[in-house]
Amino acid sequence: MDGGSVTTPFGRRPMTLGMLASQVRAQKIESSASVDKWKIYRALCEAKPLLDISDRALAVLNALLSFYPHGELSAERSLVVFPSNNQLSIRCHGMAEQTVRRHMASLIASGLVLRKDSPNGKRYARKDRQGEIRDAYGFSLAPLLARAEEIARLAAKVAAEKLHLQTIKEQLTLCRRDISKLITAAIAESADGDWWAIDEAFHSILNKLPRVATPHLIASVLAELEEFRAEIVKQLETQIKTENSSANALQNERHIQISESESISESEHPVTNAGDGLTAVNSADLGDNALEGQRLLPGKASITYPITTVTETCPDIALYGPGGSVRTWSDLISASTIVSTMLQIDPSAYHQAVSRMGVQNTAVAIACIFQKGSTIASPGGYLRTLSRRAGEGRFNTWPMLAALRRANISEPAAGPPKPVTQ
Structure with missing residues (x-):
């Protein structure tokens, strides 16, 4: 040397x-x-x-x-x-x-x-x-x-910190996904509890994270979200146990009734009074309530939340339903066709949306677009974009509704938007 x-x-x-x-x-x-x-x-x-x-x-x-x-x-x-x-x-x-x-x-x-x-x-x-x-x-x-040994130690320290940061980011992503899907499932199945408020609390925790967060802040938010997830799981587990108890009681009661009257065949349809006699009722004849949570077109993503979720989040479209209200999915679909014309959505765009996401999802999307009003410059183009994403499997109406609901809470709407004139 x-x-x-x-x-x-x-x-x-x-x-x-x-x-x-x-x-x-x-x-x-x-x-x-x-x-x-x-x-x-x-x-x-x-x-x-x-x-x-x-x-x-x-x-x-x-x-x-x-x-x-x-x-x-x-x-x-x-x-x-x-x-x-x-x-x-x-x-x-x-x-x-x-x-x-x-x-x-x-x-x-x-x-x-x-x-x-x-x-x-x-x-x-x-x-x-x-x-x-x-x-x-x-x-x-x-x-x-x-300084070879010192540099090697510093490199190992940086590598360990990167690994730690990557690990807590992955845990944060998994925890966010768990909470989001648990809340969605709870709302879709009408579980007991104010799940909209819980959803708001969840996003208030997420808002603590800036775009560039320190590892310490990420770890702190992760700990808070893990505790939040545990509370949600505990609440849902309690509901599941209650439902199982009720289902077992109902099953036992039904078993006793069948044992007492073996003349009723399991293959028979339910019956209702129709005039002087009894008429078999098919599921297709049960009306719009049978459409709750079901899909109208084969192969399209099904709706997993009740119609009230849409009407509470997008109240403006109710004025254009039959009789000035929307109570069923058919009412919403009828109102959406009227509103799509008012928004100057091209018929081809509407039919493309129906073919790719189904008529119910299309109606929900149009209700959200109508609720947003002038914030969307081209409703037809926006609907085409949603249709394309739906065709790629990258669009669901539930996050759209949830985001709109949060926006409505933070910034209450001034009133229903004015119809677009030709």
Whole structure:
């Protein structure tokens, strides 16, 4: 390794105590020490946030390492490289020489490289008769060898922090998904409880996270969401136990009734009074209530929430239902066809939506578009976009309703939108 006393910079460049400390540390390297130059460079790239060095500075260091002829930085060999600024610029993919000098200065200030200036400030090497370098002046890579263990520890710390951040982000994503789908299921199946308020509380917790959050804040929100999820699960488990008890009692009662009257066949249809006699009733004849939670077109995503969810979130469309109200899915579908004309939605756009998402989902989407009013510049284009996403399996009317409900709560509507005139 290059020995000798402490060297000071050439010309007007000042000497600092940091430079002195780096030189002293470099002189204490054990004679048997060595490290793979590209391995230590990769560790430097990982530890970059803790060492406060830039990407461009690392690019200059990469160029410096490329001038070192051996694969390992070894204390048994000279650790000084002496490329010209022009050569460094070429190895840095054409970086301006002034920029190279600036980033070289930052590497020296960070204690990763040392200057070993010649008497006249030039960079060169003298060799002996055997061709071995005797004296070399330029940039010493000895600090990399001296700080190899420290850099490896810093790289491991950064890697551990990244892994921790990735883990809590994954846990946060899973927890958010669990809570969202549990609330959706609870509302769809009319579970006991104010689930709209619970949904609002859930989003108020999520709003604590900015776009760029610290690991500590993410962990804090995650802990709060996990506790929130546990409370939801506990509430739903209580409801399930209650429903199971009721179902068992009902099943036992039905079993007793069947045992007492074996003349009733299980294949018979339910019957209702119709005039003087009894008439079999098919499920298709039960009216609009049979459409609750069912799909109207085969192959389309089914609605899993009651009609009241739509009418409470989108009350404006009720004025255009039969008799000025919407009580059933058929009422909503009738109102949506009227409103689609008022919104100047092209018939082809309407039929495309029906073919891709079903008539019920189309009616819900139009109700939401109508409720948003003037905030949607092109209702027809917006409906086509939703149809395309539905065809790709990336659209569901439930999140649209939930978002609109939250918007209505935070900013109450001023009144029903005015119809669009032709």
